[in-house]
Amino acid sequence: MELNVILYLLGTYILASIPFGYVIGKLFGKDITKEGSGNIGATNVTRTIGKKAGALVLLLDMLKGYFPVYFGKYYMYFDDRILSLIAITAVTGHCFSIFMKLKGGKGVATGLGVLLALSGKTAFIVFLLWLGSFLATGYVSFASIFAAFMSWIIIFYVEDNIFYTFSALILSFIIVLKHSSNINRLIKGTESRFLHR
16 A cells, blocks of 8 residues: 555544544533533534534534545545545544544544545435434434445445445444444433434
């Protein structure tokens, strides 16, 4: 692997490792890792600090997935194999942050940003699946798990690109793995709904 690719992947990992939820929590005088679910993602920020802070974290977490892939695709002219590695690295950086002792968020927003850069049509369909399942169940976690699992199937049919499909499959595995505690609570019926019925 060429040096410029290695350096780009390293830069992507460091950028994606920036824990925006934790930083914004600190700006509001809170340690988000000790509030609510303890997760640094937009959902926990929204619950513990507010909608505006949560929306900001959501946007920033998406952008740190979107920009490395977009820039690599349209400015560095990396091939699809390298782009798939960049995509995986971005979500890995968010989920296993070097700044958080290899802990981090659950990868949903960053994964959506990655998908948006790889395939806008896929990202749109995945978002609709997330929204539909969220509105139907009220569970952010269920919607995220379902959308993540479906993402690699959708991108396979939309793009017919083995590298994009591989990266989406790995990302879905990481996201589902990071939701293991949510899956246990969903099975037990103790998961908290974001939308109450």
